[in-house]
Amino acid sequence: xxxxxxxxxxxxxxxxxxxxxxxxxxxxxxxxxxxxxxxxxxxxxxxxxxxxxxxxxxxxxxxxxxxxxxxxxxxxxxxxxxxxxxxxxxxxxxxxxxxxxxxxxxxxxxxxxxxxxxxxxxxxxxxxxxxxxxxxxxxxxxxxxxxxxxxxxxxxxxxxxxxxxxxxxxxxxxxxxxxxxxxxxxxxxxxxxxxxxxxx
Numbered sequence: 001x002x003x004x005x006x007x008x009x010x011x012x013x014x015x016x017x018x019x020x021x022x023x024x025x026x027x028x029x030x031x032x033x034x035x036x037x038x039x040x041x042x043x044x045x046x047x048x049x050x051x052x053x054x055x056x057x058x059x060x061x062x063x064x065x066x067x068x069x070x071x072x073x074x075x076x077x078x079x080x081x082x083x084x085x086x087x088x089x090x091x092x093x094x095x096x097x098x099x100x101x102x103x104x105x106x107x108x109x110x111x112x113x114x115x116x117x118x119x120x121x122x123x124x125x126x127x128x129x130x131x132x133x134x135x136x137x138x139x140x141x142x143x144x145x146x147x148x149x150x151x152x153x154x155x156x157x158x159x160x161x162x163x164x165x166x167x168x169x170x171x172x173x174x175x176x177x178x179x180x181x182x183x184x185x186x187x188x189x190x191x192x193x194x195x196x197x198x199x200x
Contacts, residue, residue: 012042015178017152017166019046020140023070024077025163025177033070039063048132049107050121062129069133072097073140077164080150101137104130158182 012032016022026032026042033039039062040055049055075094108124143149143166154167156177163177176182 012038012045013163013178014045014047015165016163017168018139018143018149019048020073020136020143021077021164021166022046023066023136024074026070027074028161028163033063033066036060036063039066042066043132048135049123049127053123054126057126058129065129065133066136069098069101069136072101073136076140076144077153080144081153081155081164098137098140101130101133102141104134106135106138107131156182 013025014022016025023042023046033042036058040058043049043055044051044053072094075091076098079091107127109121110124111119112122114120143153149166152167152172154165154174156163156165157175158177159182161177161182165174165177167174
C-alpha cells in the first residue's frame with residue numbers, strides 16, 4: 001500500500017498489549033491517523049483484519065469513527081488510571097458511546113484452505129466500519145471490566161510520553177511503553193547526566 005508522504009507503517013506501533021491501547025498510541029508524538037491509507041495500514045497491522053483484506057471501500061467516515069472511538073476509549077482508560085473514584089462520573093458519555101459501539105456484531109471470520117493446504121483466516125466479506133469499531137470497543141470493555149488486566153494498565157514514565165500500555169512483565173516492573181524508544185532515551189539522558197557530573 002503506497003502511503004506517499006503520510007505516516008509510514010513502521011511508525012505505527014502495536015506494542016501496547018491490547019488493540020484499544022494500540023489505537024490510543026496513534027496520537028503520539030503526532031496524529032498518526034492522518035489519512036485513509038494510514039488508517040487501513042493500522043487496521044491490518046493491528047490484526048483487526050487478515051493481511052490482504054481489501055479495504056478500498058473505506059471512506060473519510062472511517063477516519064472520523066476511529067478517531068472518535070479513540071477519544072472515548074482514551075477518556076475511559078485515563079479514568080481507570082486516575083486515583084480519584086469520582087472521575088468516572090465525568091466519563092458517562094464516553095462509556096455510553098463505547099458500549100453502544102461494542103453492540104455491533106464484529107466481522108465474521110472463516111477458515112479457508114491456502115495453496116499449501118493449511119487453514120488461514122479471512123473475513124466473510126469486506127468488513128464494514130462499524131463492525132471493526134465494535135472489535136476495538138469490545139476490547140476496551142473487556143480490558144476495563146477485567147480487574148486483573150485493569151491493574152496492569154500503566155502510563156509510560158518517559159518524558160512527555162502519554163502512551164498507556166498493559167504491563168504483563170514478570171513482577172509488573174515495566175516502566176516504559178518501549179524499551180527501545182523511551183527506555184533508550186532515559187538511558188541516554190542518565191548517561192549524559194553522569195558525564196556532566198564527572199566533568200564538573
